Amino acid sequence: MHHNQHILKENLSHSETESSEDDQDAPPQMDMSWSTITAPAGSGSGGGTRAGLFRTPISGGVQSATSAHGLPRPALAVRNLMEQARFAHLCTVMSRMHHRREGYPFGSLVDFAPDSTGHPIFSFSPLAIHTRNLLADPRCTLVVQIPGWSGLSNARVTLFGDVYPLPEDQQEWAHKQYIAKHQQGPSQQWGNFYYFRMQNISDIYFIGGFGTVAWVDVKEYETLQPDKIAVDGGEQYLKELNAIFSKPLKKLLSSETEVDDAALISIDSKGTDIRVRQGAQFNIQRISFDEGQSVETLEEAKAALRKLIHKGKVYNLQK
Template identity: 30%
Template sequence: AFDAQQRTAARLSHADQARLILDTGRHGVLCTFGSFGAWKGFPVGTVVEYAMDESGRPVFAFSSLSSHTPDIKADPRCSLTVTAPGYQGMSDARVTLTGTMSLLEDSDIADAKQVFLKKNPGSFWVDFGDFSWFRMETIVTGRLVGGFGRIKQISAEEYLSTGQDPVAGFAQPIASHMNADHADSIVAMVKHYVGIAVQEAKIEGLDRLGLDLQCQSGGKSFSCRLPFIRPAEGRKDVKDVIVEMTRTASAAS
């Protein structure tokens, strides 16, 4: 019954989920083609900071000392892989965005810097003289692995037609508050709306259609999707929906 419920639980489209993971993250693995030394011609992965602009293109600040900077200048083809919040293993979601990188024009740097520092406020080093600004300008394709059996290649057109999820910007504060102060309410909602009893349930992520949970029951840990009773289109909507669901679950227990 649980598996059947999870298969039909309301979720974002593959493209929207990929965009949400990228919007929510701030670190990923950038893969380039090595341009020198023993790495020349081989794919090379490095962990980088990034931020997403409004169009869904990742923006980066790279030092000339970083190995991936000359790689990109020699061959702009690259990919960025990002895991979903709370990623623990192969049953959790991750997305790879593939495209070509471009050095930003001077006229675009101010906007890119603002977006980047909003996501990465401690990255003061972007003002050092050896840093330059880049963006994955051309998106070629995306690949979402949403867990076991949920794998989808996403076309550039599908991906670029997405927008920012209306609740993504404050998902983390809401999740942190619920996990810290209302853990019992999350457990009660799982029992009432999903139909299973769990010892623990933690919000790992949320979007306009529902909550992504990590649950504990009988010594086992597993992921669980808890759909909202209606879509949430803003911060107040999320609060109202969660309050209504917790009250209903509490009254039914």
């Protein structure tokens, strides 16, 4: 047995403490479709028509989105998603400690930080049910949703893997990864928490929300560098971009049907995902930057969005 597992196991009380972290996630139904939106090109150098994607849940199957829409390839999309999300659903296997629940999956909501190879690092309390479960059986899945989640037309990924406590000499390193991601340590006193890592990722299942459904190659995922804008462009970038572009985008997207609200919820080098509200209904719209333009910085993102808005009308073909 791993030394740290031994220490933690000795410290765990065997009481049947219930956790408030029990959380259920909707099944990943794939009832959605996409339709194309084109905006006429202005006098810019791009030429041709601009295409975007509009997703909405409907009954029926999924049509495949094409590469024409400037989406990152699935492995990179997952890597970007892992950078931009802060929370996830962790599903562990209930241990023998829990009698009648033994062997059932246990879902809990956790925060995490990816390391440089995209492996998630966690900060767990020794008293949490998921911590006890992992010490008995390291197998788990982690379900990560795009920030600003608003329904089954949104991107999400499931990582299958094995989570172990990090050795004593890596605890400080893990803490630094955490601070970099969350700008703060774990919500409770750091002394009560212990850092774990998904040491092995065995499989990655990605639902991109644009008709993209893929098993992602783990080695490709581990070796890819995420888009710089996705790493840097956390809540602060999106807050700043929304302050400038939320109203113009709302106006742009209202050309065919009235849109009540538009907010950028994620950004990568090729485009941005915008959450569109019409009354009580939310949909996600993908707007691609100009072909051949790779956005890396906040200033480049502002310039690319200004260009798109300057070009004018977006024809929303969703009826």
